[in-house]
Amino acid sequence: MDTRHMRIFVALAETLHFGQAAARMNMSQPPFSRQISSIEKTLGVRLFDRNSRNVSLTLAGRHFLADCRRVLADFDTACRDVQLVANGVKGELRLGFMMHAAHSIIPALVRRYSEAKPDIHLILEESIPTDIDTMLIEGKLDIAVTFGSPYAPHLRTHRLARDRLCLIAPADHPLAAAEIVGPRDLRGEKLIAAPASVVPVLRAAIGIYCAAGGVVPHFAFEPRLQHTIIRLVQEGLGVALIPQSLCTGLGPAVIAKALVNAPEFDVVLCAPTTSRNPAVATLFELVESWDMGNASTRNA
Amino acid sequence: MDTRHMRIFVALAETLHFGQAAARMNMSQPPFSRQISSIEKTLGVRLFDRNSRNVSLTLAGRHFLADCRRVLADFDTACRDVQLVANGVKGELRLGFMMHAAHSIIPALVRRYSEAKPDIHLILEESIPTDIDTMLIEGKLDIAVTFGSPYAPHLRTHRLARDRLCLIAPADHPLAAAEIVGPRDLRGEKLIAAPASVVPVLRAAIGIYCAAGGVVPHFAFEPRLQHTIIRLVQEGLGVALIPQSLCTGLGPAVIAKALVNAPEFDVVLCAPTTSRNPAVATLFELVESWDMGNASTRNA
DNA sequence: TCCATTCGATACTTCCTCGGTATCAATCCG
DNA sequence: CGGATTGATACCGAGGAAGTATCGAATGGA
Known part of the structure; x- marks a missing residue:
């Protein structure tokens, strides 16, 4: 018995x-009759x-x-689905993203992608940039939104946005009154920043920025989450350099100031080339066509 | 693509x-490899x-x-189930029965059969004997419990029980005090009985019994249901001849009396020979083995 | 009543598919 | 560097499946 026998049986059962x-099965009547009796003989059942x-x-x-109708329908959908999966219109996609992206890029990305590929089940994994990198390598994530690394040949990347650091400080802090803020102004300030093990790109940018002014940064606190950093600044415990995209809704206790020659960095979509x-x-295609439509409006 | 291809695919996917x-599929490696590439080529998908x-x-x-695992499992059960249906261990059985049987025979019959053939879905159809006959002929019922007809060559029948008529009368009725009741005692009585169109066997039995005493029966009321008959007797509206199997729990207002030469009739299981x-x-087998076990205890 | 038509079953032939054997190519291990 | 393992390829032979021709039974109309 195989599915062809079932189709033969169904054809006769329906006509x-x-x-x-036999005509429906594109064959002549004698072999069709033989097949029917063969089916009945194999099953040992008179149908x-x-x-x-x-x-x-x-x-x-x-x-x-x-x-038979049910089995054949399942059989056909299985054969069709495997092609859909292979073509990326069905299946699942494990998408990692860092906290920053959750507020700026991820919502729209998820919405647009779900509309474009409704049969792909998006599995969202919120994590910190270093973990995202390792999960991509280990294959625990298919694709991720994170900071762009200068050199990552094993990753296919596409820039989603360009962000820059800005300073946030308590409203009553001296720097809050400064006209412009440069690296030298950070001398002696208690800095708050996530550790390098969590967001190496940001830490490196802060370090380079300070070094440009000949300043050795003093990190008073090193929480993991950017929101914790903002809260600590609100409490007057120091100043911080955070991505501009996070400088909304800070409340009255904190002011944000642009930096001279502010360090910039990319927020990218990236996936292993392998x-x-x-x-x-298909997700890369979406964001690429997205840029095509409105190239200028997508920078932070 | 057919199920054999799926099995080949599953074999390789699992090993x-x-x-x-190839060994698991009882074939050598080269044709097995060919089949795999054939599958991938047909689907157009690299598996x-x-x-x-x-x-x-x-x-x-x-x-x-x-x-594939799901489809193959469904496929196999479909092929197995069709044999079970053919052998009568799976499927459905439309069982008709008259009201009398609902109290004496049906409960035990249904219980025993459900235990013996748990995969057969019993569809119970309570009806009146004449309708049961036509539904059997029309194929709306597979089998039924009803009164045995003297001549029914188109039916396979098996006697389940032998019942006899007895008299019920209001407790204050003169016949309630009689020692024995015969057909002559029914002269002038208001009889209550279901019409011949509903239970021809009972009506015929009553008619013959009365005729044996030279009595022309006077039917005061002709309700369809035996329980209505009993209720009317309870209200003192007449007397009735009903099957002995119904003479339990009549209440204090009614007495039941055995009849001299009481008419007897069979309660049978019957199904069209076609x-x-x-x-x-399988249901016939059950009741036959049932009689085998306790032949003497099954008469009413 | 008889003949024509319809429909499924059977006999025989042909052809193609599928599996087996032998062999090759590539990779891994000592 | 050589043997062993593993998958791919080439070729051959057998079995099965489809097609053609035909038969037999049943139905319906003249």
Whole structure:
């Protein structure tokens, strides 16, 4: 028994006529008749009552017809689905992203992608940039939104936005009144920043910025989350350099100031070049076509 | 694509080794390899990543594996179920029965049969004897419990019980005090009985019994249901001849009396000899083995 | 009542598919 | 560097499946 036998059986069960059923199966009547008796012989079950004038289903045949229809439908969808998965229109995509992106890029990205590929189940993994990198390498993520690294040949990357650091300080801090803020102004300030093990790109940018003014930064606190940093600044415990995209809704206790020659960095979509998930390519296609439509409006 | 291809695919997906998978399919490696590439070519989807040393599933392959397992399981159960239906261990059985049987025979019959054939769905149809006869002929019922007719060559019948008529009368009725009741005692009585169109066997029995005493029966009321008959007798509206099996729990207002030469009749299980439902035979087998076990205890 | 038509079953032939054997190519291990 | 393992390829032979021709039974109309 295989699915062809089932289709032959269904054809006869639906027409109750050997000749017409054979025609539907694109074969002539004699081999069709043989196949029917072969099916009945293999199953050991009489599926049709037939004299030389009439054909009708037995009770067992009626039950079998219902089963066959269901099995054949499942069979066909399985064969179709595997192609959809291979073409990236079906399946699942494990998307990692850092906290920053959750507020600026991820919501729109997820919405647009879900609309474009409704049959791809998006699995969202919020994490810190270093973990995202390792999860991409280990294959625990298919694709991620994170900071762009200067050199990452094993990753296919696409810039989603360009962000820059700005200073936030308590409203009553001396720097809050300064006209412009440069690296030298950070001398002696208690800095608050996430540790390098969490966001190496940001830490490196802060370090380079300070060094440009000949300043050795003094990190008073090193919480992991940017929101914790903002809270600590609100409490007057220091100043911080954070991405501009996070400088909204800070409240009255904190002011944000642009920096002279502010360090810039990319927020990118990236995935291993070795990725075997076809859905990865479709997400890249989406963000690329997205840029195409409104190239200038997407910078932070 | 057919199920054999799916089994070949599953074999390789589970072993990830062409040689072992081929052995599991009882074939040698070269044709097995050919089948795999044939499958991939037909679907147009690469299911395995393989270099000459390692085999691994692609993402599409993983999805397809899950689908194939489900489809194959459904396929196999469909092929098995059709045999079960043909052998009468699975399917459905439309069992008709008259009201009388609902109190004496049906409960035990249903319980025993459900235990013996748990995969047969019993559809119970309570009806009146004449309707049961026509529904059996029209194929709306597979089998029924009803009164035995003297001549019914188109039906396979098996006697389940032998019942007899007895008299019920209001407790204050003169006949309630009689020592024995015979047909002559019914002269002038208001009889209550179901019409011949509902239970021809009972009406015929009553008519013959009265005729034996030279009495022309006077039917005061002709309700369809035996319980209505009993209620009317309770209200003092007449007397009735009803099956002995119904003479339990009549209440204090009614007394039941045995009749001299009481008319007897069979309660039978019957099905059309032309029935195509294999479950019919299994129910006959059950009641026959049932009699075998306790032949003497089953008479009413 | 008889003949024509319809429909499913059977006999025989042909062809194609599928599996087996032998072999090759690439990779891994000692 | 050589043997062993593993998958791919080439070729051959057998079995099965489809097609053609035909038969037999049943129905319906003249």
